[in-house]
Each structure stands twice: as structure tokens, then as C-alpha cells.
Amino acid sequence: MAVSAVNLQSLKKSKDLLCIVILALIAILAFISRLLSVVRFESVIHEFDPWFNYRATQYLVNEGFYKFLTWFDQVSWYPLGRVVGGTLYPGIMITSGIIYKVLHFFNFNIDIRHICVFLGPVFAGLTSIATYLLTSEVCTKSAGLFAAAFVAIAPGYISRSVAGSYDNEAISIFLLMITFYFWVKSVKTGSSFLAACTALFYFYMVSAWGGYIFIINLIPLHVFVLLLMGRYSKRLYVAYSTFYVLGTIGSMQIPFVGFQPATTAEHMAALGTFGLLQIVAFASFCRDQLPSESFKTLLKRALIVIFIIGITGFIVLQRLHIIDPWTGRLYSLFDTGYAKKHIPIIASVSEHQPTAWPSFFFDLHILVPMFPVGVYFAFKKLTDENVFIILYSFTAAYFAGVMVRLMLTLTPIVCVTAGICMSYLFDNFLGYKKSKATVVKVEETEEVLSGNESTPESPVSPKINSPKINSPKMTNSPKIHNKLKKSEHNSQKQDNSESPSITFEIKLIVTLSLLLVFCMYVWHCTWVTSNAYSSPSIVLASRNRDGSQHIIDDFREAYYWLRQNSAEDAKIMSWWDYGYQLAGMTNRTTLVDNNTWNNTHIATVGRMLASNEENAYELLRKHDVDYALVMFGGAIGYSGDDINKFLWMIRISENVYPEQVKEENFYNSRGEYRVDDSVSPTLRDSIMFKMSFYRFKDLYPNNQAFDRVRGTTVYSKPIQLTIMDEVYSSENLLVRIYKIKKPDNIGRSLQSAAVFNSGRRRKRNRKSRKYKQQKIDD
Amino acid sequence: MKIINSLKYFIPLFSLFCWNVFALSKKEKSEKIEELLAKSSDNFINLNEKYYDLLINTPRDYHTILLATATNPQFKCEPCRELLPEFLNVANSWDPNDKRVYFAILDYQNGKNVFKQLKIQNVPNILHFRPSDGVVKPDFYDLPRNGLGAEELIQFVIKKTGVEFELQRPTDYTQYIYYGFIVVALIISIKIVIQYFKEIIVNKRSWMILTVSIIFLMISGFMWVHIRHPPNSGVSHGNVEFFISGFQQQYAVESQIILIIYILIAFSFLYLSDKVQKVKNAHLLRITVYVVLAILLVCFSLILRIFFIKSQAYPFKLLF
Known part of the structure; x- marks a missing residue:
């Protein structure tokens, strides 16, 4: 025995070492695979929102923390301005600010832009470690390694964390996973220290991303379901009470969140569950003292009554507007037709569309069918933490179905469940017969060891719990569950020891073919990363006929022109999509930007673009606009241009100005949205149309102008533009800048x-x- | 010049004449309208061609909201039937003694010529006639965009007439009884269900089936179908087309096909990772493992192939 124990010890050590090395390699891989955008293009901030984050980070680093918190930005939302300090999630800026300060303290004089660019990949590496921790907590270490490897290159997560996409989501998926890890662990152990860690990371998450709502609803849901299942335990009580109190106090420190945890409907589930848990705890305490049947039934009824009173109270308070109702964005998740009818600005964003199946496959590939299998395994061994996995899977799957954007929260849990599935699969098909027995033994001893250290769950707690269960109805499940568990253990042991007839040949073939499938997964991920998600979208790439890369750099070209040639206090009008980029790169004042806090102002800009010259000029003068900027893709076939977005602009402004802007006027007599000779007169007169197609015809000989996005010829008569002068058009006519004439x-x-x-x-x-x-x- | 000069005198004369004529008919007219209004139990006038001219083509100081519809079952006009109660809701919300707005309904049977005159090609349609001295071009209510709801319709009426009034839906007390009944029935049925189906509700397996099947529906895009209502399948070059090319769109049938493929793959994974332990017979094991593996690889290649249809640039394929 002694000899074998030593062997086991050394085996365990080398296994741990191997585990750490693999995990480190996975983290490095996660980092490296996200650098494709830098390799392909350059170290540049991507897209739209990251430009604002970058600008805010610059402000933070230059002006200091306190000035940052009270920052009033006069350059955006002219003439209103924007209270930035109180209306953003500062987590990401503070993170990179701290990294910047630390590096500079050690005399690494790194530019803040590089920190911003590489923050996403670094946190992706950390995410894979956090995923490993969570998965190994709910299953085995090998499942953890699988999950970490999956999440490291899963396109659904890469989409938001490539180098340069400096956005809230880049760090918050890591925070999501680590918060869940600590939560699961604290429920498992009942340690208030771990629960405090959960609250700490929750606080960090609140500071970083609005998606923290997901955590503050999922964890109470977990608690609530556990209570329903009759699995109340002191561990649960300690974990949730600690987490809720500390987490809520923490979240209120963020200026943007403020008192929302006490007043908005999104947070009420957490509060309600907290109250319910106290009552349940009190009741179970009482029952320990007075064991009687009649008390039990009384208790049960009292609980039901309290629950109903709580729900009705919540509804009444909401009706009386003491509790704020759900925000539109959240509401549209449940009533899927809501946003399109009432809030076009939410419905207009492509991220808020529902998800068709190709997106799932594109973002998760082979993991998609593994996902339900993993959920099956979670059901099979229904521990507290597996209940959490099930709830997370279910809610995330629903949300991802409703909104493309929420693929992001689905991806980690899919990786976790797929990891669980794969680890069970390879338990069957990998390893020699001889060594397998030892491995199993090692795992068992491991379980016992770790069980003694940290998890009293399986051997101890059910025994303590079972006499304390609330209702007689619910007593069944844990007992059955225990029995099941034991029998499972036994059967597993038997199976493993017998391990009847999986021959080497079967093992080899199964392993090889699954290896093939995984190779496809890796190829797929690499292909998706390099083709779909690494484009900075501020620099476009196309291929020449000989296959070499051709860079289209019109945006930066035009922005730099503005920076160099316009007055410093010039006001630039464009659709809100380009607001952050304009502010970040030209340093000029914009009317609206991607922070869509003022719908009316956005609608006003939409109205300007949709009106004819006379009316537009009046509005433009009223808003002191000096330059107007439009994107026009017709010359090179860039489909995300303003003419294509125009219908949404019209819808948004029609919502606010139903008299002045009417969508139906922009369709021609056949009800089509066309830009050729059958164009509707209203569209033809709108300055958006004029600015886009002004002198476009002159590029082509004898009336052969062709719009490559819409795939049609263009309006053949020359376009008169009297209220503004064309001052700049970029190389491919992608960005067109006009200067508004003085009266x-x-x-x-x-x-x-x-x-x-x-x-x-x-x-x-x-x-x-x-x-x-x-x-x-x- | 002479003519113009003579016109100078003529115009006041003419207008005086007109005024007299219409003043006379006005009284008659309003009586007639009241009579018509009284005929129907609700606050609307049932029109035919004759009354249409009387109500709308004569000088008037009131707005008219006209519902052009076809209630005859031979037209099979489903929206007409749905719109009618909503229209009546709006009409009844208006005070019948207030003479500024009249609500009227014109059925196609009673006024084919009017439909021709107004060039109405489709029913139902809601038109607004503003006060005028004669024939005016009506404003059409945009039904396809605003839908059949009374709330949107009343906004239209308020906008056109400039008179604020609120929608008053008739309180339906039977509804309360109905809801009360449902609640009681629900409580009783829950009680019964808990008694008899306790096993199922407490059972882990039933919850598992529920959860896993909803997850399956979500990942194969049924939510998209539910929200967007795409056609079931399409036709291209005369053949039935099951898969539409393009990343952000799909037919309804695609989700079903994909769901089946996913279920097959998931079951093969499930077999390999879990069920395989329970097979004791060596031959059976070998055969089943190979079959399952073949299903897995074929389905996987199939899905790659289908994905290639969706996104033509996709470079990978496995078996075919």
C-alpha cells in the first residue's frame, strides 16, 4: 500500500504539473489567435464603441481619476453635451489605466493605445483559465481543460475580444466566468470568504458591463430553484446572503448604477430571493427547535402566502411607479415584437436581431450539438452546481436565440458543457486498460482529498440536510438523489473495473475520428477569426485580382482631412454610427454619437438628412453645423453605407416627428426603395440622397453610373446641391464631406x-x- | 376685361344663391343624417350610394371617417371582420351628440360605384373626408403599417380632426367572471396535477426533457422563425428550395432539418460518452460504436455542406 501511495502521489503531482502546463499553453493560444487583426492590419482601435472607450481612457490617464468621474463632455451631443462620468461603465478604462500606471511605474514606457489594443486578448487568456476553474469545479479537471481549450478559440467569443476591439465585453466575459466560479464554489463550500470574492468580482463586473443584470438575476434564480427543489442548506444561506449584501453595496458605488439596485425591476428578483431565503432560514431554524407535523404544514402555507404577497406587492409597486419598470432593451427580450413597434432605435441595431441557425453554427461549430449532451450530464448528476449549469444553459440559450448579441454570454457555457461531454467521452475511449484503473483510483483519492479539504458536499451535507427539508413533498428528491448517486458511483466503479469490451481498435478509430472533428473545429475557428472577426471595420480589406491584399483606408483618410482642415470648434453632422469615431479621430464636435441616450436629438439629425434642402438648411443653421458627413458605398460596394441605413433613420425620426417625416414617401409609386430613375421624389429631394449621389455620375462616361451596393443604375439627372459645397471625398468615395454654406x-x-x-x-x-x-x- | 368686370358682380350673387340653397338643404340633411344615425345601435351611419353623396359630397362642416369594407362572406375578408369591432370601439368613444365628426361604414355591396369613384382596390380601408364645400380627395389611413388596433386608429382620427377624445372600450363584466373562473380552475387543476402527476413534476427526467428540447429549439433557430415568420420553403428555377443562401436569413423548414441533424449528432455523442458503458456484448458494442460513429460523421459532413449553401465562401468540407 505504501509503495502504491507514493506512486499515486508522484502521479498526482506530475498530473497537476501537466495540467498547469496545458492550461498555460491554452491561455497563450487564446492570446495569440486574437492577434490576427494586428498582423493583418495594424495595431489600431476597431469599430465604433471602442473609439469612445479609447478616448475616455486617454482622458482618464491624462486628467486623473477624479476628473474622469466628473467629466462633462462638451464635444459630443452638441449643443447638449454629455455627462460622461455618470453615464458610463468605467471598468474597462480603469483596468487599462491601472495597467498603464503599473507599467510606467516599472519604467515600461508603453503607449496607452497599445494597452487598449491588447487588453482584449490578455483577458481572453484569463477567460480560458476562469472557464477551466468553473468546469473543474462542476465536473473534472479534464473537462475543465477541454472547456478551456474550446473557449480559447470559440469564434463566438473571439468576435468581441480580438486585438483592438477595446470594448466592455472584452473584459466582462472573464468577469462573468470568474464570478460564477466563485459563486459555485461558495455554494459548494458555504464559505463566506468565497462568497465575498463572488461579490468582489460582481462589483468589478458591474463597473464594466451592463450585462451584470444577467448575473444578478441568474444567481437568485439558482437560489430560488434550489429552494424549490428542497435543497436549502446553510451553505446556500451563507453564500447568498454574503454575496447579495456585499454585491449590492458594491454595485451602488458605480455612479451609473447608483440606486438602481433598490428601485428598478431588474434587481427586484435578487431582493425578493434574499427575503425569501431569510424566511426559509428562519423557518428551518424553528423547525429544528420544534419538530411537529402541524407546524410543517403551517409553514408551507405561510411560505406560499408570503410568495404571493411578494409578487402582488411587486406588481402594485411597479404600477405605482415606485419601482421603475423594465428597460425597453430588457423588455424586448421577453416580448419579442415589442422593440420593433415601440423603440426603433433598439430594433435598428443589427446586434439586436434574433439569431438564425447559421450564426449559431458559425460561432460555435461542433460545440452546438455537444451542448445539449453536456446539459444531459448535468441532469444526470444533479448537484447544486450542476443545477446552476443547467439554469445558465437554459437562460443563455433563450437569450441568444432572441438577440444575436447575446451569443457572447452563451459561448462560455456551451464550452463548459461541451467540455463535460468530451471528458466523459474520452474517459471511455482513451487510456490503456491497466493505467486506467490507476487513473480512476487517483481521481477517487483526489476527490476524497479535495472533499476533505473543501467540499463536505457529497459525504456529509445530505445527511445533515435530509431531516431538515421543508416540505414532505420535496423530501423525496434528495433522498432519491443520494441513492442514485451512490448507485451511480457503484455502477461506475463496476464498469470501470470490468470495462468489458472496448477494444484497442475501437478506441483508436473513435479517437481518430473525433480528432478529425476537432481539427475541423480548429480550422473553422481560425478561418472565422481571420476572415470575419479580425477586420477593424475602420480599415477595410479587399483582394486584388492577383490575390494580394488591398487596403481601403477611406475612413481614416477623411477623418484626418477634417482634423487638419477644419476649424477647431467646427461642428460635424453625421448619423450617430460615426459619432465616436469622429470624436476620437478628428477631435471635433459632433451632434450625436453611439451613446444613444437622447432619442429626440438623434431623430432631429435623421430629420435633417431626410428633409429637402430648404428645410434642412434651416435645421442645420439652428444647430450650428459646419460640416456634414455621409458614407457612400456605391462606388466600391460597401453595403453598410448611409443609403442602406437611411430607412432606419427615417423610422427613428418618424417616431418623433410624425408630421415632418413619413416613411411611405420614401418609397416610389410601386412601393419600392429605389435609387434609380424610379426614385421617389421625397427621397430624391432629401439631402442624404443628394449628398450621397452628388456628382457620382461624373465618374462614369455617358450615363453609365452604377451603384454597386444597390445593384442598379443611378438617378440619371444631375443633382443640384445649393446649401453646401463638396469639400472632400475620400479615395473610393466612401466618405463624403460637405461644408454648409453661410447664408x-x-x-x-x-x-x-x-x-x-x-x-x-x-x-x-x-x-x-x-x-x-x-x-x-x- | 368686360367679362371679368361682369364676374365681379356675379360672384357675390352666385354665392348668395348658393348659400340659400344649401342653407335650406342643410336642415333637411342634418335631419336625415340623424335619422340614419339613429337606425344603427352603434354610433355610425350605414351608407349606401345615395346617402354617401348626401353625407360626403355636399357642403359640410364636419369630418367624416369612412370605413370601406366588404362583410359579405363571399369575399372572405378576414381583416374586415377583425377591423369592424375596433372601428366601432373608436366610433362609440365619440360623443354621438357632438356633430363635428361622423363615423360611417360603406359596404361594397351597397356602394360599388363609390368604390370605383374612390379607386379603392382593396378592403378594408379607412378614409377621412375633411369639411369642405364639395368633393374632396380623402386621406387614407395606412392600415398595413398601423395594424387593425383601435389605439392606432384613434390617433389617426385625432390627428386628422384635431379633436382630442379618448378611447373607451366597453367594460366587459363577463371578462372578469371569465378570468375569475380561469384562476379558480387553474388552482384546482394545479392541485389535481400535483396529486396525480407528482411523479412527473418531481421527476428529474421530465425536467431534463423539457430543458433539453427547448435548448434544441433555440440553437436550431426556431426563435428566429417565430419572430420573423419566413416562408416555409422557397422556389428557385422551378424546383423547391429548402435552403436560402445568405447568412442572416432562413426558411422555416431549415430549422427543422437542422434540428434533426443536431439531434442525431447529439445522440451519437451521448451514446459514445454515456450509453456505451452499459453495453456488455462485445460484438454488439463494436457494431453499434461503428454505426454511431458513421452517423456522427455523415451528419457532421451534411451540416458542413448545408452551411456551404448558406455561406458560399466557406472552405471546409468533410465527406461530401
Whole structure:
């Protein structure tokens, strides 16, 4: 025995070492695979929101923390301005600010931009470690390693964490997983220290991402379901009470969250569960003191009554507007038709669309069918932590189905369950018969060891619990469960010891074919990463005929032009999508940006773009606009341009200005949205159309202008633009900048001035006069 | 010039004349309208061609909201039937003694010529006629966009007439009884269900089946189908097409096919990871493992192939 014990010890040690090495390699892999965007393009901040985060981080680093918290940004939302300090989640900025300070303390003079660019990949490495911890907590270490490997390269997560995508989600998936890890662990052990860790990471999560709502509803749901299952325990009480109190106090420290945990409906489930748990705890304490049947039934009824009173009280308070109702974004998750009808600004964002099946497959590949199998295993061994896994899987699957964006929260749990599935599978098919027995033994001893150290769950707690169960109805499940568990243990042992007939040949073939499947997964992930998710979207890439890469850098080109050539206090009007980029790169004042806090202001900008020149000019003057900027993809086939987004702009402004803007006017007589000669007159007169197609025709000889996005010819008559001058169009005509004219100095309207000017020219050339006149009449 | 001069005198004369004529008919007219209004139990006028001219083509100082519809069963107009009670809700919310707005209904049977005149091609339609001295071009209510709800309709009426009034749905007391009945029935049935189906409710397996099947539905895109209502399948080049090319769209049948494939793959994983332990016979084991493995690989290749249809740039394939 002694000899074998030593062997086991050394085996266990080398196993641990191997485990750590593998995990480290996985984390490094997670980091490296996200660098493709830097390799392909350059170290640049991506997309839209990251530009704001970057700008805010710069402000934080330059001006200091306290100034950052009270930052009033005058450059955005002209003329309103924006209270930035109180309306953002500062987690990501503070994280990179701290890293910056620490590195500079050690004299690494690294630029803040590089920290911002590489923050996502670094946290992705940490995420895979956190996933490992969570999975090994609910299953085995090998499952943990599988899960970590899956999550390291799963495209669903890579999409938000490639180098340069400096967004809240980049760090918050790590925080999500680590919070859940500590939660599961604290429920398992009943340690208030671990629960405090949960609360700490929850606080960090609250500071980083609005998705913390998911945590503060999922954990109470877990507690509630455990109570329903009759699995109340002191561990649960300690864990949840500690977590809720500390976590709520912590979350209230974030200015943007403030008193929301006490007043909004999103947080009420947590509060209610907290109250319920106290009552249950009190009741179970009483029952320990007075064991009698009648008390039990009384208790049961009292609990039901309290529950109903709580729910009705909640509804009444909500009706009386003491508790704020759910926000529209959250509400649209449950009533799927809600957003399109009432809040077009939410429905317009492509991230908020429901998810078609190709997206699931694209983001998770072979993990998709493994996901339900993992859930099956969680059901099979129904421990407290597996209940958590089931609830997380279920809710995340639903949310991901409703909103593409929430694929992000689904991805980690899919990796966890797939890891569980794979570890069971390879338990069957890997390893020699001889060594397998020892491995099993090692695992068993391990379980016993760790059980003694930290988890009294399986051997001790059910015995303590079973006499204390609330209702007689519920007593069945844990007992059955215990029996099941024991029998499972036994059968497993038997199976393993017998391990009847899985021959080497079967093992080899199964392992090889699964290896093939995993190779496909890795190829798929690499392909997706390099083709779909590594594009910074501020720099576009296309291929030349010979296959070499052609970089389209129109955005930065145009932004730099503005930076160099406009006055410092110039106000630039564009659709809100480009607000953050404009502010970040040109350092000029914008009217609206991606923080869509003021719907009316956005609708006003939409109205400007949708009105004809006369009305638009009035509005533009009222808002002191100096430059107007539109994206036009017709020349190179960039489909995300403003003409394609225009219908959403119209819908948003129609919601606020139903008199001035009407969607139906922008369709032609056949009810189509066209830009060729059958264009509707209202669309033709709108300045958005004019700004997009102004002189576009001149690029092509004799009326052959072709819009490569819409796939049609364009409106064939020349476009008159009298209220603004074209000052800049980028290389591929992607960005077009117009300068708004000053009012005419002798008080004419700009249109009549333009007519007059062109009329004067008429005198010189009689031939062109007729032509010009015709044009004006049109 | 002479003509214009003579016109100068003529216009006041003419208008005086007109005024007299209409003043006379006005009284008659309003009486007639009241009579018509009294005929129907609700606050609307049932029109035919004659009354249509009387109500709408004569000089008037009131707004008219006209519902052009076809209630005859031969037209099979489902929306007409759904719209009618909503329209009546709005009409009844208006005070019948207030003469500023009239609500009217014109059925296709009673006014084919009017439909022709107004160039109404489809029913139902809601039109607004503003006060005027004669024939006016009506404003159409955008039904396809606003839907059949009374709330949207009343907004339209308020906007067009400029008179604020609130929608008053008739309180339906039977509804309360109905809900009360449902609640009681629910409580009783829960009691019964708990008694008889305790095994099922407490049973782990039933919960597992429920959870796993909902997860399956979600991951194979049924939510998208539920929200977007795509066609079941399409037609291209004369053949039935099951898969639409394009990443963000799908047919309803796609989800079903994908669901079956996913279930097959999941079962093969399940067999390999769990059930395989329970097989004791060596031959049986070997055969089943190979069969399951074959199913796994075939389904996986199938899904890669289908994914290639969706996204033409996808470079990977396994068996075919």
C-alpha cells in the first residue's frame, strides 16, 4: 500500500504539473489567435464603441481619476453635451489605466493605445483559465481543460475580444466566468470568504458591463430553484446572503448604477430571493427547535402566502411607479415584437436581431450539438452546481436565440458543457486498460482529498440536510438523489473495473475520428477569426485580382482631412454610427454619437438628412453645423453605407416627428426603395440622397453610373446641391464631406442665389443656357 | 376685361344663391343624417350610394371617417371582420351628440360605384373626408403599417380632426367572471396535477426533457422563425428550395432539418460518452460504436455542406 501511495502521489503531482502546463499553453493560444487583426492590419482601435472607450481612457490617464468621474463632455451631443462620468461603465478604462500606471511605474514606457489594443486578448487568456476553474469545479479537471481549450478559440467569443476591439465585453466575459466560479464554489463550500470574492468580482463586473443584470438575476434564480427543489442548506444561506449584501453595496458605488439596485425591476428578483431565503432560514431554524407535523404544514402555507404577497406587492409597486419598470432593451427580450413597434432605435441595431441557425453554427461549430449532451450530464448528476449549469444553459440559450448579441454570454457555457461531454467521452475511449484503473483510483483519492479539504458536499451535507427539508413533498428528491448517486458511483466503479469490451481498435478509430472533428473545429475557428472577426471595420480589406491584399483606408483618410482642415470648434453632422469615431479621430464636435441616450436629438439629425434642402438648411443653421458627413458605398460596394441605413433613420425620426417625416414617401409609386430613375421624389429631394449621389455620375462616361451596393443604375439627372459645397471625398468615395454654406450676404435664399449665379453664366454661352435652364426646371 | 368686370358682380350673387340653397338643404340633411344615425345601435351611419353623396359630397362642416369594407362572406375578408369591432370601439368613444365628426361604414355591396369613384382596390380601408364645400380627395389611413388596433386608429382620427377624445372600450363584466373562473380552475387543476402527476413534476427526467428540447429549439433557430415568420420553403428555377443562401436569413423548414441533424449528432455523442458503458456484448458494442460513429460523421459532413449553401465562401468540407 505504501509503495502504491507514493506512486499515486508522484502521479498526482506530475498530473497537476501537466495540467498547469496545458492550461498555460491554452491561455497563450487564446492570446495569440486574437492577434490576427494586428498582423493583418495594424495595431489600431476597431469599430465604433471602442473609439469612445479609447478616448475616455486617454482622458482618464491624462486628467486623473477624479476628473474622469466628473467629466462633462462638451464635444459630443452638441449643443447638449454629455455627462460622461455618470453615464458610463468605467471598468474597462480603469483596468487599462491601472495597467498603464503599473507599467510606467516599472519604467515600461508603453503607449496607452497599445494597452487598449491588447487588453482584449490578455483577458481572453484569463477567460480560458476562469472557464477551466468553473468546469473543474462542476465536473473534472479534464473537462475543465477541454472547456478551456474550446473557449480559447470559440469564434463566438473571439468576435468581441480580438486585438483592438477595446470594448466592455472584452473584459466582462472573464468577469462573468470568474464570478460564477466563485459563486459555485461558495455554494459548494458555504464559505463566506468565497462568497465575498463572488461579490468582489460582481462589483468589478458591474463597473464594466451592463450585462451584470444577467448575473444578478441568474444567481437568485439558482437560489430560488434550489429552494424549490428542497435543497436549502446553510451553505446556500451563507453564500447568498454574503454575496447579495456585499454585491449590492458594491454595485451602488458605480455612479451609473447608483440606486438602481433598490428601485428598478431588474434587481427586484435578487431582493425578493434574499427575503425569501431569510424566511426559509428562519423557518428551518424553528423547525429544528420544534419538530411537529402541524407546524410543517403551517409553514408551507405561510411560505406560499408570503410568495404571493411578494409578487402582488411587486406588481402594485411597479404600477405605482415606485419601482421603475423594465428597460425597453430588457423588455424586448421577453416580448419579442415589442422593440420593433415601440423603440426603433433598439430594433435598428443589427446586434439586436434574433439569431438564425447559421450564426449559431458559425460561432460555435461542433460545440452546438455537444451542448445539449453536456446539459444531459448535468441532469444526470444533479448537484447544486450542476443545477446552476443547467439554469445558465437554459437562460443563455433563450437569450441568444432572441438577440444575436447575446451569443457572447452563451459561448462560455456551451464550452463548459461541451467540455463535460468530451471528458466523459474520452474517459471511455482513451487510456490503456491497466493505467486506467490507476487513473480512476487517483481521481477517487483526489476527490476524497479535495472533499476533505473543501467540499463536505457529497459525504456529509445530505445527511445533515435530509431531516431538515421543508416540505414532505420535496423530501423525496434528495433522498432519491443520494441513492442514485451512490448507485451511480457503484455502477461506475463496476464498469470501470470490468470495462468489458472496448477494444484497442475501437478506441483508436473513435479517437481518430473525433480528432478529425476537432481539427475541423480548429480550422473553422481560425478561418472565422481571420476572415470575419479580425477586420477593424475602420480599415477595410479587399483582394486584388492577383490575390494580394488591398487596403481601403477611406475612413481614416477623411477623418484626418477634417482634423487638419477644419476649424477647431467646427461642428460635424453625421448619423450617430460615426459619432465616436469622429470624436476620437478628428477631435471635433459632433451632434450625436453611439451613446444613444437622447432619442429626440438623434431623430432631429435623421430629420435633417431626410428633409429637402430648404428645410434642412434651416435645421442645420439652428444647430450650428459646419460640416456634414455621409458614407457612400456605391462606388466600391460597401453595403453598410448611409443609403442602406437611411430607412432606419427615417423610422427613428418618424417616431418623433410624425408630421415632418413619413416613411411611405420614401418609397416610389410601386412601393419600392429605389435609387434609380424610379426614385421617389421625397427621397430624391432629401439631402442624404443628394449628398450621397452628388456628382457620382461624373465618374462614369455617358450615363453609365452604377451603384454597386444597390445593384442598379443611378438617378440619371444631375443633382443640384445649393446649401453646401463638396469639400472632400475620400479615395473610393466612401466618405463624403460637405461644408454648409453661410447664408447669402444679400439675404437671398441659397437656392435663388444659385439660380442667379448659374443664370449669369448663361450669358456667356447660349447653348449651355438652355441646358442649364432645363436642369433647374427639373 | 368686360367679362371679368361682369364676374365681379356675379360672384357675390352666385354665392348668395348658393348659400340659400344649401342653407335650406342643410336642415333637411342634418335631419336625415340623424335619422340614419339613429337606425344603427352603434354610433355610425350605414351608407349606401345615395346617402354617401348626401353625407360626403355636399357642403359640410364636419369630418367624416369612412370605413370601406366588404362583410359579405363571399369575399372572405378576414381583416374586415377583425377591423369592424375596433372601428366601432373608436366610433362609440365619440360623443354621438357632438356633430363635428361622423363615423360611417360603406359596404361594397351597397356602394360599388363609390368604390370605383374612390379607386379603392382593396378592403378594408379607412378614409377621412375633411369639411369642405364639395368633393374632396380623402386621406387614407395606412392600415398595413398601423395594424387593425383601435389605439392606432384613434390617433389617426385625432390627428386628422384635431379633436382630442379618448378611447373607451366597453367594460366587459363577463371578462372578469371569465378570468375569475380561469384562476379558480387553474388552482384546482394545479392541485389535481400535483396529486396525480407528482411523479412527473418531481421527476428529474421530465425536467431534463423539457430543458433539453427547448435548448434544441433555440440553437436550431426556431426563435428566429417565430419572430420573423419566413416562408416555409422557397422556389428557385422551378424546383423547391429548402435552403436560402445568405447568412442572416432562413426558411422555416431549415430549422427543422437542422434540428434533426443536431439531434442525431447529439445522440451519437451521448451514446459514445454515456450509453456505451452499459453495453456488455462485445460484438454488439463494436457494431453499434461503428454505426454511431458513421452517423456522427455523415451528419457532421451534411451540416458542413448545408452551411456551404448558406455561406458560399466557406472552405471546409468533410465527406461530401
